[in-house]
Amino acid sequence: MKIIQQITIITPFLLVLSAIIILFFLPSKRRMSARVSVIATLFTFFLSLGMLGYYVVAGHSQVVYIGIHWGSIWLDPLSLIMWVFVSGISVLVHMYSVRYMVEEPNYTRFFALLDLMTAIILFMVSAADLVTLLVAWFFVGVVLYFLLGHDTNRPAAGRYAFWTQITYRAGDLPLWFAAFVLIKTYHSISLPVIFAQIRINPHLHTFWGLSIPELVAFLLAFAAFARSAQFLLHGWLPYTMDGPTPVSALMHAGIVNAGGFLFNRFAPVFEYAGGALHMAFIVGLVTAIIGSAMMLIQNDVKRSLGYSTMGQMGFMVMECGVGAFPLAIFHLIAHGFFKGSMFLGAGNVIGEARAHDGVPPDSIYTAIVERRPAKPSRLPWLAAAALTILVPAAVLSLSHFFVSSGLLYEQGVVILLFFGWVTGAQALFATHKMTHTNPWRLMGGILGSFVLIVIGYTLISHYFSSFLYPHDVSQKLYAAASINAFAFDTLVIFLAFLFVGGWALTFFADSSGWWDRVDKGGWRGAYLSMYALLSRELYVNDLYARLTQLLLVFSHRLNILLRWC
Template identity: 70%
Template sequence: MERFAVLVPVLPVVSAVLILLCLRRHRRWAARVSVGSLMLALAGAAALLVHYLITGRAAVVDAHGVFGSLWLDPLSLVLWVFVSGISLIVHIYSVRYMIEEPGYSRFFALLDLMTAVILFMVSAANLLTLVVAWFLVGVILYFLLGHDHERPAAGRYAFWTQITYRFGDLPLWLAALILVHCYHTLSLPVIFARIQSLPTRAFWGMPVTEVTGFLLALAAFARSAQFPLHVWLPYTMDGPTPVSALMHAGIVNAGGFLFNRFAPVFEHAGWSLHWAFAVGLVTAVTGSGLMLMQNDVKRSLGYSTMGQMGFMVMECGLGAFPLAVFHLIAHGFFKASLFLGSGDVIGDARAHDDVPPDPIYTSVVERQPAKPSRLPWLVAASLTVLVPVLVLSLSHFFVAEHLFYEQGVVVLLFFGWVTGAQALFAAHKMSKQNPWRLMIGILASFVVVVIGYTLISHYFSQFLYPNEHESLMLYQAASIHRVSFDALVLVLAAIFVGGWTLTFFADSLELGRNLGGRWRALYLGFYALLSRELYVADVYERVSETLLQWSRRLNVWLRWC
């Protein structure tokens, strides 16, 4: 069975070659071949996953060389099904969406190549294959984003993406070369086995796992749009919508994949995980904050993805690696459906310029309560704060009690509590004629979602990491000193409670209108900072202009020779 596995990533390559060589003028056939090959790839990936579930045996398909070996472990197989599934949806959507675009056949060939490269990347069994596939994703994405070559904006933002990806490739290259230098092989399974047998090996005076963990995390940050390497993501909307969907649903998740693939390295790289947690947290807050300020649907979705990616990296930083994979899959399907539906939303808004009389819209956009009837304040506050704590704690306690004492799980539960409380608070503000009915409905949904999520994530974790010792090692690597941890939780709690209090008073006392003097200037300055997206893009532009000026001067001095 494993011998045929190579067909899964090769099928889209064959389709791309066939389209480029023979079907450039036969648009319908190009689309049919492309969709057909993806269907076969998805079927093959699903069959291999079922085969693994039956036999429980991971395999390495050796290419008998330094390049092209595949590793059929649970991570690869799950991601094969996910990637080929998302790609198939995008392919089918593109058949009609792109029909009037020039370069229709080329578009499908590039989509096929992109899919093939991602499939190779997630299943690479040796470092060179992984680095090459990682590199090629950036190259092919550049041409997909710049598909409409008559729009200079498409070229400009494809260029930003390309530059950020190239920057992120460098730490991956260095990490790969360090691993090869220290463990004398390109094979990933062998490298991981040697790390387990000698995890304390030093390099440049530091543990080799910490050095490579740091570099791998940096590569993941660039690929998953972590602050301040995020600028390319919200602006890639000038590419075709199917490419946006594929990128936000699949390609941008590569950071989470990289963390999971190199989990044996991160088991011994606690500082890298702490760093990932901090960067992920900053990215989640920044992305979500900037999302709220956008007036463009697609850019708002871009910042939403940035926030989600921040949360995914944060999960990795907490040691919850399988949860990050579960998150990336769930987010992938969710975001693909939003992107592929965004055209309809925009079309509807153009066709009907009157705002629909929707109570949620009235509440969120016009900031007016839909109905004056609400639950008593104390009851609502108690439900908002207590219910998420009880539901989250009990569900996790019954499913995996031993994990309940890990710091990473506690922090995730804390964030779950904050999110749940926010959802209930929002529901309280949108109260209707029968507020109790609404609250009970939302509570019931919350309970179902939390229990479902807990159960699925638990069994998914067992599937991805059958050796539970490995999961525990990751949680322990992500742990910090008890006192520091307690202080961190207190600080986070203070920030969130302070934020809620500020929001409450700002709303009820209309602080925004009554601010005066220095506070108003500070408020406006902060608003300007956010509306310019923290000036990150401006800084990059200034730095690159300065470098280009120096390059020009050198060329003039040396007479262009």
């Protein structure tokens, strides 16, 4: 038992040690510092894997104390999965950076900061007390500032690092407030102790007309929104691309997921806070839609990936909003590895595009990316419509029914299935529009892939949920996120008609061209206005910039009035 505690402490501190060694003893030894950094990260990754393996065998959580008053690590499934995920991503980023950053100045400092950042994230995801969580949460923003601003010759790097820092700081405030509400109410900084007290009597204390779990849940949700770039707090995310590519990868694959982690860490609080979950659902939905729309109009690969991350984060928060907390963790891991590989490959894509500027004459590319008018499909439209609408619904429902039939009665699962249905149907609809020598074979291939993905995802997410929340927490979270049955059914039916109607409109407009005959130019104007609005990023950043400018002018005038004293 004692050796496990020692390994627990060593795991994150190993990277702190490597950062100190690089900064103080190897500042001019570039190759050696990179080697030390990569080896330390690899060790951390293997130690994390070992700890996860130990938990699977031993099967119980424990808290390891580093300091007397604060500084503790919670070895529970959530911490251990996050440790493996974060250190895994960090290993990839480290190895990639060894060559990618070789011509950059401050090479050794870069590796020291990467090590420090990984260590802090490990502390953050495993903090068992509120002070450790606050320290690590705060420190992530500070170290990220220096990583994003690595190239000090570029004022833009500094500007966007500052945007990130100030958004993070704004997000720190609700977390601080939530922490102090909990500390003052339950007279403890220990998370397990606080959660145990909340379970005993969740609505014992109230403040500002809300029960303490409800108030804390709202505050935590706001903190998560800032970290995970939800709408109105998203302006910094697409501009983090001005940092080095490995930092973008670490940022989009790991750091930005902190919101999803925060929801899961405080799941015992959200069990009693349906209102906060509903808010999270709406904010996540809006973010997912706006992020995806922004992504579509970008002509810069990296910024497009940035908005794609925003959309994915919206979806992740939405999952939390419907009570599917473990799914959010599964999502952030899958998205992390996917987006990490995309970023690390972005440089190659850009290089390739520079070498070969011709757009590949591929039919799929032409249909999806260039959006040239699709030729009439060879599939009969009735068959295509049936496949598009019915097949995803059947596949999704059956797979969930066989894995865990009880879940089908949860509103959160229905909502997620609904989105799965929309996404699947959209993919099939796009396939239907493609021209191919054998459309049935193409559709068959896509359907086969879809079935495999759904079954795999359902199985993995189900067993993942059981691992992460072995007790009945998942059901409680779904119950907390539920709304009135009549309102829910009305909403689902309305949305189903909306989507099907949208597809039908697009289908007929594309195939017969009647829309062009009906439209007298008004639609084009609206379309262009919408495009201009989106291309200016809804003027959110401009608004903040103007507001900041006004405040600075006011501050400056005060200083002049008081003669700088």
